[in-house]
Amino acid sequence: MDDLQRVLEWFSDAGVSDVTADESRVRRETKKEVSSLAELREIVSKVDIPLKNCALNMVFGVGNENADILFLGEAPGAEEDKQGIPFVGQSGRLLDKMLAAVGLDRTKVYITNILPWRPPGNRTPTNQEIELFRPYVLKHIALVDPKAIICLGGTATKALLQTSEGIMRLRGKWARIDGVSARILPTFHPAYLLRSPSQKREAWLDFLTATEGTR
Numbered sequence: 001m002d003d004l005q006r007v008l009e010w011f012s013d014a015g016v017s018d019v020t021a022d023e024s025r026v027r028r029e030t031k032k033e034v035s036s037l038a039e040l041r042e043i044v045s046k047v048d049i050p051l052k053n054c055a056l057n058m059v060f061g062v063g064n065e066n067a068d069i070l071f072l073g074e075a076p077g078a079e080e081d082k083q084g085i086p087f088v089g090q091s092g093r094l095l096d097k098m099l100a101a102v103g104l105d106r107t108k109v110y111i112t113n114i115l116p117w118r119p120p121g122n123r124t125p126t127n128q129e130i131e132l133f134r135p136y137v138l139k140h141i142a143l144v145d146p147k148a149i150i151c152l153g154g155t156a157t158k159a160l161l162q163t164s165e166g167i168m169r170l171r172g173k174w175a176r177i178d179g180v181s182a183r184i185l186p187t188f189h190p191a192y193l194l195r196s197p198s199q200k201r202e203a204w205l206d207f208l209t210a211t212e213g214t215r
């Protein structure tokens, strides 16, 4: 194993893989265990990636930091980019309604995304971007330590489960991955539900399953 690979493995063990930043800075940043969301937010804000040059704000996470259910979306859109808060646009308004339909709100759950910066033109995150941020997402999940994770849509599901299986096959089925104690339930993304309202019932059932599964 060469030196670079050893260093990268060491970063990854520390919960971070800031592969694009300069090595000595990343070494300093990751030497200490990341033990709070505030600390992780600081580290993520320093990830050196072109994506952030096109964005207005970093969108880290919102909600109850001790929540039993964590919602994982894909990436901020235009409104989230403006406000620096996940799911505050059209999709977010639908998400809020769906939460209310199962007796939840943003004070009871935690919400974050795979990417903390808006991809230009709302394009889908690239595999490289997903790979870069996945260790941070895993750290984010570990710090909140939820009982269940609801993956909103195909991109978040593929990124977290590292699968190429589509959301149509995966939704509504509990899954697990190594290193994450929470059970994972993929469902449809609110943006998809806005286009295909007939599928709202399935997503509502998934929200209900997750809520009941964490009681």
Ligand code: URA
Residues within 6 Å of the ligand: 073, 074, 075, 076, 077, 080, 085, 086, 087, 088, 089, 091, 092, 113
């Ligand atoms: N879509 C997402 O996946 N995340 C957001 O924060 C907003 C829209």
